[in-house]
Amino acid sequence: MSRHFGQRAIVIGAGIGGLSAAGALSSAFKEVVILERDALPDSAVSRAGVPQDRHPHLLLAGGLQALDSIFPGFEQDLANAGAVPVDVFKDVRYERPDVGVLPQRDCGTSLLCASRPQIEYTLRRKVVAIANVTLRSHSRVTEIAPAAIRPLVRFESDAGEVDAIEADLVVDASGRGAPTLGLLGALGWEQPHETVVGVDISYTTAVLRPEGTSSNWKNLVTLPDPSISAKAGLIIPLEGGRWFASISDHGATDRPKTWEEFLAAANQLNTPEIYNAICRLSPPDDLRHFVFDASRWRHFERLERLPRGILPVADSLCRFNPVYGQGMTVAAREAKLLREILDRVAGEADPIEALQAAFMSEVGALLQAPWNIGVNADFAYPTTRGERPERYEESRQFEAALFRAIVADPVVQRAFSDVLQLMQPFELLNEPDIRQRIEAHALMPNA
Ligand SMILES: Cc1cc2nc3c(=O)[nH]c(=O)nc-3n(C[C@H](O)[C@H](O)[C@H](O)COP(=O)(O)OP(=O)(O)OC[C@H]3O[C@@H](n4cnc5c(N)ncnc54)[C@H](O)[C@@H]3O)c2cc1C
Structure with a gap:
């Protein structure tokens, strides 16, 4: 040009x-x-x-x-x-409270x-x-x-x-x-x-060295049931053979200040996977904190x-x-x-x-x-502030069906992966073939 x-x-x-x-x-x-x-x-x-x-x-x-x-x-x-390099979802253990662990299928997308x-x-x-x-x-x-x-x-x-x-x-x-x-x-x-959507998320992050650990994932996400807990956990690799381990807490007023408190918070997550992955590692040099208000x-x-x-x-x-x-x-x-x-x-x-x-x-x-x-x-968490999006309940029901469909159907999982990774527009999930596959799971009882 x-x-x-x-x-x-x-x-x-x-x-x-x-x-x-x-x-x-x-x-x-x-x-x-x-x-x-x-x-x-x-x-x-x-x-x-x-x-x-x-x-x-x-x-x-x-x-x-x-x-x-x-x-x-x-x-x-x-x-x-x-x-x-992390292959989505092959290398990702994505744990949800409703459907459990998403299948670790290869969706043809790679991250760095x-x-x-x-x-x-x-x-x-x-x-x-x-x-x-x-x-x-x-x-x-x-x-x-x-x-x-x-x-x-x-x-x-x-x-x-x-x-x-x-x-x-x-x-x-x-x-x-x-x-x-x-x-x-x-x-x-x-x-x-x-x-403005107020979330008041408190982040606590540790940089760890995962020597001697082996697992079938490189990236681990543990989400809570928002009606019971506001704590989510994440492990993500970074250069130099290290991990970031983070715990985020919606609407939190307190945060882990020591490694022992961090482990205790990890132990309260929806599954023990993150706790088990980090509990025997050497403590980090420090814990990092950040509060994101809205x-x-x-x-x-x-x-x-x-x-x-x-x-x-x-x-x-x-x-x-x-x-x-x-x-x-x-x-x-x-x-x-x-x-x-x-x-x-x-x-x-x-x-x-x-x-x-x-x-x-x-x-x-x-x-x-x-x-x-x-x-x-965010609006699944009771502490979230602001105006709910239009047709919020409808989109929650759609999401529930979507995750059931993802577990059952590789085509839906790949489409979801492309949308989540911001490679494809959200409308992909509304295309007739995908929509039909998702709606098939709207009628099934929650597993
Ligand atoms: C805790 C946390 C975790 C995050 N995790 C992720 C994640 O996992 N993935 C992701 O994609 N995003 C993440 N983000 C968001 C991400 O950091 C930003 O959205 C992204 O970096 C784009 O920001 P930006 O360039 O607009 O602003 P910033 O990254 O904030 O950069 C703004 C720059 O402008 C400079 N600046 C400000 N004022 C002036 C001035 N007056 N004159 C000159 N220079 C100025 C600053 O010094 C800075 O360099 C996270 C954010 C937070 C808070």
């Missing part, structure tokens, strides 16, 4: 959302500048600006595919960095499991290798100044030095959308309506107008409950959408306006399915 979208695009934030957007934009602008407030390490280590990076970050197959299409060779680089710092570092190396992308660390954006034609982004260094750059397009991937919200405030324009969709896409050249993306636009592992994948898929739109609108008289309009009108559909998957599951 020729670079006739303009001289410069600025991306605020070098998280997964910002890095993927920068890659998508690089062929359309003469220059792409990423402004990041953190120091960016030259290795795969945690950093202050993304405190969640010390917890498991599952990159779904749809995200891996999207990143590999924007950055050819990304998947290979991640594998070379030690990411662990790695730590968030490793995923981000691999991506960052891809981005900085693009000749016209500049990544400026220690650059905290303080405002996007209102401007008639080209937005002006002001930022400051750690030493307090202030600078400003003009751009044709500003992508807000700062995680909270503060620069865009500030700009709307400065202009006196309408702020986006927010859909999923939050800021409906920028519903606003009648957005300032010219401003595009909020990824968590700035919609922040998902992390237990469903969707945030990075959705961010990568938004970047892929951005790139597809760039191709489509390149010939328009005002391509910046066309890009903004098309992205904002199409991104809602991309967000809706992962949002529904998470929110429908």
Whole structure:
């Protein structure tokens, strides 16, 4: 694609959302500048600006595919960095309270499991290798100044030095959308309506070395019956032959503070599988905690107008409950959408306006399915706050039948796997053949 979208695009934030957007934009602008407030390490280590990076970050197959299409060779680089291949569901022990363990059938999809710092570092190396992308660390954006034609982004260094750059397009991937919200405030324009679903999830994570253990799974998920317990457990491999073991607790007020308390919490999960897998391992160096209060969709896409050249993306636009592992994948898929739109609108008289309009009108559909998957599951917990989605009871009944069908029918399991991994739209489960297979199980008594 020729670079006739303009001289410069600025991306605020070098998280997964910002890095993927920068890659998508690089062929359309003469220059792409990423402004990041953190120091960016030259290795795969945690950093202050993304405190969640010390917890498991599952990159779904749809995200891996999207990143590999924007950055050819990304998947290979991640594998070379030690990411662990996991075949869905062959290597996954997925335990549910209603149907038990899902069959470990091969559904034809592979993931790569790695730590968030490793995923981000691999991506960052891809981005900085693009000749016209500049990544400026220690650059905290303080405002996007209102401007008639080209937005002006002001930022400051750690030493307090202030600078400003003009751009044709500003992508807000700062995680909270503060620069865009500030700009709307400065202009006196309408702020986006927010859909908020309060979950108050407390995460406790241990990094473990699973020496000497053997099992028929690489990834283990234990879900509770939400009417009895709010504790879910997860084991996921990461580079360096290690495991993340996490316990999440909906609406929790307390959390395990010692390894003994962590083991006690693991022992309260719906099955003993996680406890048995970790109880004889050496204790971790520390326990990591995170509290996630609410999923939050800021409906920028519903606003009648957005300032010219401003595009909020990824968590700035919609922040998902992390237990469903969707945030990075959705961010990568938004970047892929951005790139597809760039191709489509390149010939328009005002391509910046066309890009903004098309992205904002199409991104809602991309967000809706992962949002529904998470929110429908969240409302099974009595402590969840917010407005239940429309036709909630119907979707719960559909889900109950779906899981019974998954156990019995490999075709349904494969379709579910593709939808869960955000590779296929949710409508796949409503296609006549699949729907019929699922409905056949709606009538059967719960096993
Ligand atoms: C506990 C937890 C676990 C998670 N697990 C998963 C998972 O398993 N799978 C998954 O896909 N997702 C997971 N997520 C979500 C995932 O972290 C994000 O959705 C994803 O990284 C996309 O975020 P982002 O790039 O929009 O924002 P972030 O990753 O938050 O990055 C924002 C960046 O912007 C920078 N920044 C912020 N303000 C400024 C400013 N003013 N100026 C300059 N720079 C700025 C920050 O330093 C940061 O680098 C999890 C989240 C949490 C909280």
